[in-house]
Amino acid sequence: MQKYTWFLLCLSMINGIVCLDIQKVQASSLIVRRNKLPNQPSESQGVTSPLFRIVKNGKYGFIDKTGKIVIEPQFDLAWSFIDERAQIKINDKYGYIEPTGKLIIPPQFRLAFAFSNRLALVVVKDKYGYINTNGKLGIQTQFEEALAFKNGLAAVKIDEQWGYIDFSGKLVIQPQYEKALHFNEGLAAVKINNKWGYINSQGHIVIQPEFDETLVFFQGLAAVKIGDKYGYINRYGQLAISPKFDEAWEFNFNLAVVKIGRKWGYINPHGEMLIAPKFDRATSFTEGLAAVKLDNKYGYIDTQGKIVIQPQFDLALSFTNELALVYIDGKVGYINKSGEFIWSPSN
Numbered sequence: 326m327q328k329y330t331w332f333l334l335c336l337s338m339i340n341g342i343v344c345l346d347i348q349k350v351q352a353s354s355l356i357v358r359r360n361k362l363p364n365q366p367s368e369s370q371g372v373t374s375p376l377f378r379i380v381k382n383g384k385y386g387f388i389d390k391t392g393k394i395v396i397e398p399q400f401d402l403a404w405s406f407i408d409e410r411a412q413i414k415i416n417d418k419y420g421y422i423e424p425t426g427k428l429i430i431p432p433q434f435r436l437a438f439a440f441s442n443r444l445a446l447v448v449v450k451d452k453y454g455y456i457n458t459n460g461k462l463g464i465q466t467q468f469e470e471a472l473a474f475k476n477g478l479a480a481v482k483i484d485e486q487w488g489y490i491d492f493s494g495k496l497v498i499q500p501q502y503e504k505a506l507h508f509n510e511g512l513a514a515v516k517i518n519n520k521w522g523y524i525n526s527q528g529h530i531v532i533q534p535e536f537d538e539t540l541v542f543f544q545g546l547a548a549v550k551i552g553d554k555y556g557y558i559n560r561y562g563q564l565a566i567s568p569k570f571d572e573a574w575e576f577n578f579n580l581a582v583v584k585i586g587r588k589w590g591y592i593n594p595h596g597e598m599l600i601a602p603k604f605d606r607a608t609s610f611t612e613g614l615a616a617v618k619l620d621n622k623y624g625y626i627d628t629q630g631k632i633v634i635q636p637q638f639d640l641a642l643s644f645t646n647e648l649a650l651v652y653i654d655g656k657v658g659y660i661n662k663s664g665e666f667i668w669s670p671s672n
Contacts, residue, residue, distance in 0.1 A: 375646045376411075376424060377659055378403050381671050385413070387426075390648060392659070392667040396426035405645075408440035410458055421445070421460070430460035441473040444492070453481070455494075464494035472507060478526065480505040480513070487515070489528075498528035510542040512560065523547075523562075532562035540575055544594060548573035548581070555583070557596070566596035578610040578628055589617075591630070600630035608643055614662065616641040616649070623651070625664075634664035 376387040376395055386398030402414035403422075410421045410429065420432035436448035444455040444463055454466030455474075470482040478489045478497065488500035489508075504516035512523045512531065522534030523542075538550035546557040546565055556568030572584035580591040580599065590602030606618035614625045614633065624636035625644075640652040648659045648667065656670035 376406055377646075377648055377650075377668070378405065379659075379668055379671070380657060383672070387411075388659070388668055390646065390667070395424075396422070404439060408443055408458055410440050410445070412437045412439065412445075419447075429458075430456070438473060441475060442477070442492070444474055446471055446473050446479075455479075463492075464490070472505075475507040475509065476511075476526075478508050478513075480507065489513075498524070506541060510545065510560070512542050512547075514539050514541060514547075521549075531560075532558070540573075543575040543577060544579065546576055546581075546594060548575065557581075565594075566592070574609060578613070580610055580628060582607045582609055582615075591615075600626070611643040611645065612647065612662075614644050614649075616643060625649070633662075634660070 375390055377389070379386055379388050379394070379398060381398040384398035385400040385403035386394060387396040387403070389395050400413040400415060401417075402412075404412045406424060409423055411424075412419055413422050413428075413432070415432045418432035419434040419437035420428060421430040421437070423429045434447045434449060438446040440458065443458055445458075446453060447456050447466070449466040452466040453468040453471040454462055455464040455471075457463045468481040468483060469485070472480040474492070478491060480487055481490050481500075483500045486500035487502040487505035488496055489498040489505065491497050502515040502517060503519070504521075506514040508526060511525060513526075514521050515524050515534070517534040520534035521536045521539040522530055523532040523539075525531050536549045536551070538555075540548040542560065545560055548555050549558050549568075551568040554568035555570040555573035556564055557566035557573065559565045570583040570585060572582075572589075574582040576594060579593055581594075582589055583592050583602070585602045587605075588602035589604045589607035590598055591600035591607070593599050604617040604619060605621070606616075606623070608616045610628060613628060616623050617626050617632075617636075619636045622636035623638040623641035624632055625634040625641065627633050638651040638653055639655075642650040644662065648661060651658055651660055651670075653670050656672050658666050658670035659668040660666055
């Protein structure tokens, strides 16, 4: 497999671009996107500071939940705060600021990614390594490619093979896989002989590699592709939901986005359709709401499928800390859960 089909929603935010892949990606392209597009926060991370990125006259800064500017727009690019650090870009180099806006790690990296478990993936020349929150290299830049730490382990590429390291940089699972994804719920998807299966944290294969495409485990289930349809397996590799969907994503809030024909809806962990497939696009639920597309506009529904914010946006992203980023006429703003703008669309 090689999946995780993302809906590519590439957005130009004045200075050039924030390409937001709102859903799942090909297993192969997940690695590319995580390591080539630092503006994409890892799914394993939660925003720890309630500050929100804005763009004004082509420069990035931050506001608080009320819409008050806390850090004046001044950066060429900026990303969300994780572990009290946010990546910023100045003159084609990446560094980090703290929530006051103070530059805590000077711009010096070719690429830099969000912190996870107090470590951040960075690229120096053509090698990947990890820095701590003070900007010191905790794990030397030595890997061909790498992913962020999750659940104590990080996937790294050495001599064209993927394995896993611990926080000290020690190889705990030897490089032996064609591809490797994050651990979640104790299991990680790995690719062997062009098929995907799952290993545990000791590196033992617990679900044989037999799938062309697969996703990470959430709520004890993982989406897999069998033939030309998607279903779900449990942690023992047994089919829990028969393959009958044209697309399928991870479970969240006991709901998973699935595609039947050309429309998207939501199922529960028993495979029952709880929200009928009637949307042109749909995203996973966060904070009780999900962005959906109807008649070429995005709005939001609750977990019952009821529209709570009418479709009116060109693009709408997930809620985080009670605010959501939305796009109208090429401009970006923030709304609250009542659909009110707390930051008016700007460019």
